[in-house]
Amino acid sequence: MLLYRSAAWFAKGLRDYTTRLFPDPYGHLFCGSAASRSGYESASKDFVPEDLEVQVPGRAFMVTGGNSGIGKATATEIAKRGGTVHLVCRDQNRAEGARGEIIRETGNQNIFLHIVDLSDPKTIWKFVENFKEEHTLNVLINNAGCMVNKRELTEDGLEKNFATNTLGVYVLTTALIPVLEKEHDPRVVTVSSGGMLVQKLNTDDLQSERTAFDGTMVYAQNKRQQVVLTEQWARAHPAIHFSCMHPGWVDTPGVRLSMPGFHARLGARLRSEAQGADTVLWLALAPTATAQPSGRFFQDRKPVPTHLPLARTSSSPAEEEKLIEILEELAQRFK
Template structure:
């Protein structure tokens, strides 16, 4: 079972000093029912100003969850979808709400593929499945930005960061480039900038960022653009799957 931590930070004035309360919630983002349960409990206890979708996985062999969902898709796409839509009503109650989804530059090599979301029809390549999930996250961000104009949505590429996940999931890549990878702090820089600064919300909602700047979501001549019909179909499939497990 893949366990991921969700952190909620609450800042409350204490005289002229701000007191920071940190609440730790452990949620398995590959399990839709647990995400729905977490979100319902969260809404009863907390307010929410910023949601950062950062947890994810790259499983290099095709594995199924207890719900018979391919694990990368369940965690990186469906899990992000459910957590976000479940918490949008809470975000919409607050001033200057934001959602940041940590995607990856790997998505630039993928065109949205709605015909094989759970990697059943082709040879399984965990790296490419992960990249496809990250493309799906960018499409989700663009859709949510149009559908919920009171919330500022963004996706971003943190650069290639030296993390245990990269070491485990991409050992060859890590071995070749470990001396040039970013630190965790460097990778988190744009996330924090998007979460906290007025300059971030001066940018159009739905953009894809790298190093604090909006960048294209498609490489020149890459033919990775998808049609509106394909993107709407992705949303329909995710909505149906999400509510199947609610």
């Protein structure tokens, strides 16, 4: 079944996740007649430009992983529109450099920097306690993530991918929900991945202790967990608009580092960072985005299915509740 899911996902990716279809060395386009309706360049023809022709002075946005890639592209565009931006990053030097670049490019001085290791739940809890004493927040953008290809544990004994991509997102979002609920038009946008389509939610081995470790599949499982969390949060907190999205296959430093073979294979077919950030910005900024039901999964400004046909990746309410229970127990343990 995994082989089928992976093959179906890759075919879908060549058609939908790239910037556009390119001919192979023999001059044939991938996926045949799908060429005329594929990739970002085709999807963007249906975008409404006015959706992002907005100014947001007075609104505050938190972007995790905002020092590079999609996060930095997102933060820069928000800053151009007058928003207050809180960059949450792990590396002090890289983050300070990114902050300086964003200020120089946009002229917006309201760019705040917070150094937080999102794989450390204790640090996240402390950060939010301090943050809410000094700041307000309208939009949380969960962008930071990692793909560690060998099983690695944090100081707390947590598997690194799970700690960052799932537990870190859970703790940060849960801690900030009371802050967001106080504000007008609060939103949470989580940058997930279409890779989650190859995974069924598995709550029996969240930290990859029982099976051979495959960093790519662990990452995909984490992204499936993010989709489930988004759906659960949307039901539990109707005052906030929750969404998650797939940015497509994007040429970012993270992809180049974690998936060098994939990066080399796709090459010029990969989307730019700005293209990858487009739907993040639309979900965070556009008035029309909140007309969509909360809890949906988006690609190129449209809600899309969270399961491939015949892939058997749906989970039961009991399995989804179990995920929440495990994460809540872990979150409280480190509070």
